[in-house]
Amino acid sequence: MATPPKTMFEKVWDAHVVVPETPDTPAVLFIDLHLTHEVTTPQAYTELRNRGLKLRRPDLTLATMDHSTPTRTEQVFGGAPIAVDSAAKQVRQLEINAREFGVELFDLRDARRGIVHIIGPELGITQPGKTIVCGDSHTSTHGAFGALAFGIGTTEVGHVLATQCLLQRKPKTFAINVIDDLPKGVTAKDLILAIIGRIGVSGGTGHVLEYRGRAIEKLSMDERMTICNMSIEAGARAGMIAPDATTFEYLKNTPRAPRGADWDAAVARWSRLPTDAGAFFDRSVDIDAASLVPMVTYGTHPGMVAPITGSVPASGDAVFEKALKYMGLEAGEPIGNVPVNNVFVGSCTNGRLSDLRNAANVLRGHKLAQGVKMLVVPGSQSVKRAAEAEGLDKIFTAAGAEWRESGCSMCLGMNGDLVPAGHYSISTSNRNFEGRQGVGARTLLASPQTAAASAIRGRVTDPREFS
Amino acid sequence: MAAVTRIRSRTVSLPATNIDTDQIIPARFLTATSKAGFGKHLFADWRYDPQGNPRPDFVLNRPEAAGCRILVAGRNIGCGSSREHAPWALQDFGFDAVVSTEFADIFRTNCLKNGLLPVLLDESTHEWLLAHPGVEVDIDVEHTTLTLPDGAAVGFPVEAFAKYCLVNGVDELGFLLSKDAAISRYEQNHGKVPG
Ligand code: SF4
DSSP states (O other), X not given: XXXXXXXXXXXXXXXXXXXXXXXXXXXXXXXXXXXXXXXXXXXHHHHHHHHTOOOSOGGGEEEEOOSSOOOSHHHHTSSOOOSSHHHHHHHHHHHHHHHHHTOEXXXXXXXXXXXXXXXXXXXXXXXXXXXXEESSGGGGGGGGGTOEEEEOOHHHHHHHHHHSXXXXXXOEEEEEEEESOOOTTOOHHHHHHHHHHHHOTTTTBTEEEEEESHHHHTSOHHHHHHXXXXXXXXXXXXEEOOOOHHHHHHHTTOTTSOOHHHHHHHHHHHTTOSOOTTOOOSEEEEEEGGGOOOEEEOSSSTTSEEETTSBOOOOOOHHHHHHHHHHTOOTTOBGGGOBOSEEEEOHHHHOSHHHHHHHHHHHTTOOOOTTOEEEEOOSBHHHHHHHHHTTHXXXXXXXXXXXXXXXXXXXXXXXXXXOOTTOEEEESSSOOOTTTTSTXXXXXXXXXXXXXXXXXXXXXXXXXXXX | OOOOOEEEEEEEEEOOSSOBHHHHSOGGGTTOSSSTTGGGGTTHHHHBOTTSOBOTTSGGGSGGGTTOOEEEEOSSBTBSOOOTHHHHHHHHXXXXXXXXXXXXXXXXXXXXXXXXXXXXXXXXXXXXXXXXXXXXXXXXXXTTEEEOTTSOEEEOOOOHHHHHHHHHXXXXXXXXXTTHHHHHHHHHHHOSSOO
């Protein structure tokens, strides 16, 4: 009998079941790659130590430092200490844990260091068909390669360290069909913000999203990562995109991709991953890409998003009103009138080389508007070097922006890179929660192009005015 | 983990929807390397003014909140960051259960792994509870019911294995470790290069 058609998610899931689930017990699922960082691991290592356990698969585990690390060159490479004491201690603790348990660590001065979700793909260890986890919700990023990748808590980090497995109930599937093509000047960031606006911040709860359709197939890997990255902002467990020639082209010759005959075998295997015709999804939604324009958030979660050409909507809801009050905005206000004091280009959503190019192309030959502060933080040291080789850093600094070492930085403000209270910050990151970029900071999420255009005018600006 | 079988307490209501884990515990407090002591930073930016003084109008600062072990929160609590510091902070503050109509996936898992009970209720019961803070409710974990002051018992779902672990104080890592032979077999069949 022919096997029934399967979704890509089911193929990856089925290939990793160590012990099948029963009504009484979840499945034991094998994890192919465990990415780790300084913030969500210390308590997991303590647990291992207390129980006298070893790391089961150091060869499938990688550690980097990104969340609480400084971005000022003198703090990373000079003698200046890390400004936040507890952050310095946490970074040291990761060094101790990595040494004791035998984990490969890209430490502060390592040329391969960067945001955990940027370096996995760069190294070529993010691959189609893998199960990938990390104590970080944006692990969904790696789904852009056709991997099943999701964030876990610290207890589960401990489970993976000790057993290379997780206890999991099988999630449901949700097809996001993106119909038609994205218009010129509308980016992957605008598309994912529109998708979140449409399905809501809990619309994907319990589901693995699969982004499908012509607009998705045409996206570069960087753009696909931007899309999958924000799956968690729709509440989804994970987001996936089918691997294709674009995926293979990206991975080929990355430092840790398979070589020679292994490469050919891998491509043959990966080519069987896309969802079979007629496979069943628990839910689906159609998104018309052709009608989209650049998108900007105006509230305190990523679902509060509007077209840049539109205005702040009205709602009788008290929670909505509270969000607008926090943002200092009123219903009916044109989005294009919102002032901008701070600009952040970076993060695992938009901190890759093409993102920096897109921002630099808008900024070239311009200056930041009076009073605007702009921080450009590459997603990894390798992105930083590549950007400098192209002279992008010069474009940013000539405009008056600051150019930093890589890290999470102002995406979550753990390292001291903060937006002052009351300031409007247009940011290429993924979360506009209250206080995310600093106590009282007012975050507007947007694409690198929109961030750069807004930096020039000092208010939210449609980047298509500069093309 | 200690067994959790019954939670009997007055409730405290926080009606905000989509309470993200950045609100539950802001990122600047995540540099700690142990699980203890996050309770004092729970909801820090809602609880304290910029000078660090408690805001008297915030529910958790009100005298009637003292000793409440059950938090009734608006729809979709725990979205955003995967930080397990969120349930650690809620527990350290004194909560044993969180009630809502919707829980973000990672947050729900993190709660269960720590013995903090996520109670997913139907909308009308939830609405009633939100509107009547301070009532005494009785949660029976084994039978997964929440009993209201009028004696009406309302059911809520908890995944079978998670419930078993809660009620019996079973530790999931121990269970996973007991699957060592199956894991080794899987590793042998799949070679060194995964995918
Ligand atoms: S860049 Fe922001 S979202 Fe991405 S891993 Fe770092 S803190 Fe998390």
